[in-house]
Amino acid sequence: MRITIIGAGRVAYHLARVLSEQHEVVQIYSRTLEKAQQLAEQFKAQAIAQPKELLSDVDLVIIAVSDQSIASVIEQIHPYLPHNLIVHTSGSTHLDVLKKVHARAGVFYPLQTFSLERDIDWQTTPLFIEAANEQDQTLLLELAKSLSKRVYNYSSSQRLSLHLAAVFACNFSNYCYDMAKQVVDAENVDFSLLYPLILETANKATQNDPRQMQTGPAMRGDQNILNMHQQMLEQSQRNDLAEVYALLSQQILQRHQSS
């Protein structure tokens, strides 16, 4: 398959990398030519920075830009690729954002967290596809299956729920780690001491219902510890952490009292 990638960020990089193993990445487009070049070099693609340079003899165009830029990108590129299949890769953007501008619209959403520094295990990464017409759906299904064992046809509304859940499971849990690191850093205690706990907690949640796996002072309703922790955070003038501590503890307490 001949593929063009729009964007040069983390998702674009990881997609270009895995797609170039079995397919041909023809062009990489970024408003900043340098960024496109950095990526294009690695995957033997052509770097471009002008929509008029987009080649139309490709099977698929993947928009891998920030969610808020998708609407303006489709406006820009549609005139040059009116008959091509164009997909976005966003969990939180409705198919209609493309479809109202471009008929052959689709979605190719990998449910994973992408960092430049880390490799992705594509085989186990769930891929969610959606297309405005059936033929394109079939084409995306084939492409997805060439990358991952876990491919799903999902509607936009299902995908949006999943993405919202991912914010809780991934972005917010990472912020919990970040807050934990700030607490130990302030006492010159090594954050790596918490690694076994972090990994065990995540493993538990993927093998049992996390509600059943809840532990800690809030779950036990231990007001002495809850008050002590609240005081520790207030005394060290970390009102931001104290606010999170109060809200999450109160909710955990309620959820486990009523169970």
Place this chain on the structure above:
Amino acid sequence: MRITIIGAGRVAYHLARVLSEQHEVVQIYSRTLEKAQQLAEQFKAQAIAQPKELLSDVDLVIIAVSDQSIASVIEQIHPYLPHNLIVHTSGSTHLDVLKKVHARAGVFYPLQTFSLERDIDWQTTPLFIEAANEQDQTLLLELAKSLSKRVYNYSSSQRLSLHLAAVFACNFSNYCYDMAKQVVDAENVDFSLLYPLILETANKATQNDPRQMQTGPAMRGDQNILNMHQQMLEQSQRNDLAEVYALLSQQILQRHQSS
């Protein structure tokens, strides 16, 4: 070493299990005799429910009860074991809680999350010890080293900070998983789709600074997505989740704007 365990909950179970491999668990004490019996059977110990039955010819007594019960337990057992080394296993309880009643006081704190259903990898579990006198410190150090490769002498205040951080890293991250499951359950979407994301997020945090690993709409300052998510939660009448979403997003936004 001859060891008595006070308590019959999760921590008592896991301690009895690993200690009985190299040491002798002599007695298990619980106010509920049945609970003590259930544990004692498995580890060839004697089950007791009365403090006066406690044998004094043991090397160590481990109080593994809920934090809020430690103070009353030491009052109860001290008269029968006035010269024995007695430790608690709590991250959030000061050594003084034992010491003001009992001279040979200590702490033996495993930093891990314990469930009855899951085995613990003791070799990699950090153990934190503290004792009122040097001889007991040495004894606890030896015992700890027989279980784990990661043993630390920590003061009560260091241990309290670590435990507070553990609430953020473990209890609160688990609650994030729990909230994520509630979001997908409401749409009949399979929670297991989030497993790769959960595991990758935890792995990342143990290999890099979690602040640098933050992703998601709040980190990118994407107000459109933030507003959409807020609306989705409010429309499904999940004001509890909406409140967490608003607070954590606002803090992530601030932390990454100022960086």
